[in-house]
Amino acid sequence: MRESAAERHDRLLALVRERGTARVSDLAGLLGVSPVTARRDVEALAAEGLLDRVHGQVSWPGGAGAGSGPVAAGGLVLGLLAPSATYYFAEVIRGAHEAAARAGARLILRISDYRPEEDRARTEGLLAAGAEGVLVAPGWRGPEDRPAYGDWLAELPVPAVLLERRAAPGTPLDGLDRVSSDHAHGVLLALRHLLGLGHATPLLVARGDSPTALAVRAGYAEALGTLDLEAPRTVIESMPAETDPKGFERAVRALRDAVTSGLASAALVHNDVDAIQMVQRLAELGVRVPEDLALIAYDDEVAALADTPLTAVAPPKRQVGRHATELLVERLTEGAGEESARRHLSLLPRLRVRASCGAGAQAGEGTAAGTGTGSGSGTSRSV
Structure with missing residues (x-):
C-alpha cells in the first residue's frame, strides 16, 4: 500500500526526534523520497511549528532533540505518546510543547501511528529515555481497542495523564488524570x-x-x-x-x-x-x-x-495539550504527602460560523467556548 503523506510526516518527525538535527538532503535518503518531496514535507511541518528549519537543516523545536545535549539541572523530562504528529494531534503536541517549555521541562515525543498494540512498548521507550511522567493518547481505533490495549496504563511507575481519550467508568483507567475535549x-x-x-x-x-x-x-x-x-x-x-x-x-x-x-x-x-x-x-x-x-x-x-x-x-486541541502538560508538571512537583485529587478536565469546543x-x-463566530472540570478519585488514570 502506498504510504500517505501523514505517515511520511510521522516518519520524518521520528527521524528528527532521534537525531536532534538533520540535513534535509539526508532525510530524503532516509525516507526514500526525492529532495523536493522532503523539502515540501519539512516546510509543511515547520509551518505547523513541529520543526525548526535553518539553512538546509531541521531540528526539534526549542533544541530539545535527542542530540541536543543534557537537560539543564533540575529540568523535568516529560514523555508524550500520540497516535500521529499531524492533523488533529499536531495542535495537541504544539500545546504540550509550549507548556513544557514554559515550565523549563524537556518534552520527548513518540508516535504510535494508530497501532495500539505498540503503545506500551513505545511508552516504555519514553521511560527508558528518561521521562519522569508521561502524556498518553493511545492509538485506539475502535471500541474494542480500549479494553484490549489499555489496562497497562494504570500500572505505570510514573505519573501519567490521558489525552483526548476516556476510560470506561469503574475501570482502573478511570482513576487516572485526563484532559479531553467535550x-x-x-x-x-x-x-x-x-x-x-x-x-x-x-x-x-x-x-x-x-x-x-x-x-x-x-x-x-x-x-x-x-x-x-x-x-x-x-x-x-x-x-x-x-x-x-x-x-x-x-x-x-x-x-x-x-x-x-x-x-x-x-x-x-x-x-x-x-x-x-x-x-x-x-x-x-x-x-x-x-x-x-x-x-x-x-x-x-x-x-x-x-x-x-x-x-x-x-x-480546543492546543489547550488540551497545554492543560495536560501543566497537570503532569503539577503531579511531578507535588511535595511528599501533598498529592491532590485526581482530575478529569473537559474542555469545551467552539462553534466557528x-x-x-x-x-x-x-450570528455565532466563536460561540460557546470555555472549560468545564470534573473530579475523579483514585490513584491511576485511564486512556
Whole structure:
C-alpha cells in the first residue's frame, strides 16, 4: 500500500526526534523520497511549528532533540505518546510543547501511528529515555481497542495523564488524570445552531474509525435526547475518499437522496476533510451548499479553506495539550504527602460560523467556548 503523506510526516518527525538535527538532503535518503518531496514535507511541518528549519537543516523545536545535549539541572523530562504528529494531534503536541517549555521541562515525543498494540512498548521507550511522567493518547481505533490495549496504563511507575481519550467508568483507567475535549458539547452546539436557523433535525454523517468519531456519534444521540428530537434516519456511514472511494460515494449519495427527498436540509459531517470533499461531490450531483443543504463540519482543521468556507466545531486541541502538560508538571512537583485529587478536565469546543450553514459569521463566530472540570478519585488514570 502506498504510504500517505501523514505517515511520511510521522516518519520524518521520528527521524528528527532521534537525531536532534538533520540535513534535509539526508532525510530524503532516509525516507526514500526525492529532495523536493522532503523539502515540501519539512516546510509543511515547520509551518505547523513541529520543526525548526535553518539553512538546509531541521531540528526539534526549542533544541530539545535527542542530540541536543543534557537537560539543564533540575529540568523535568516529560514523555508524550500520540497516535500521529499531524492533523488533529499536531495542535495537541504544539500545546504540550509550549507548556513544557514554559515550565523549563524537556518534552520527548513518540508516535504510535494508530497501532495500539505498540503503545506500551513505545511508552516504555519514553521511560527508558528518561521521562519522569508521561502524556498518553493511545492509538485506539475502535471500541474494542480500549479494553484490549489499555489496562497497562494504570500500572505505570510514573505519573501519567490521558489525552483526548476516556476510560470506561469503574475501570482502573478511570482513576487516572485526563484532559479531553467535550465532543458531546460540540455536537450540541452544532445542532442548536442549525435548529436556530429553522432547519428540522440535522443528519449526522460520520466515520467510525477513531475515538473522536465515536464520541461525535455518541454526542449526536445524546443531543437528540437533550433537544427532545427524533433522528430523521440512522447515521450515514462516512468513509475516507482516498482509501474507500466506493464507501465515500455511498455516503455522498445517501446525503444527496436525503436532501432531494425533503428528509433533511442540514447536516453535521465528521471530519472537515471529508466535509470539503462531500461538498464538492454534492455540487456535481446538483446539491448546493448552503442553498440546498446547511452543513457544519467537525474538527476545523481546514474547514475555513473550502471554496464555500465551512462552519465548523473546533475542539480546543492546543489547550488540551497545554492543560495536560501543566497537570503532569503539577503531579511531578507535588511535595511528599501533598498529592491532590485526581482530575478529569473537559474542555469545551467552539462553534466557528462561516458561509456553509447560510448564516453570517456575526450570528455565532466563536460561540460557546470555555472549560468545564470534573473530579475523579483514585490513584491511576485511564486512556
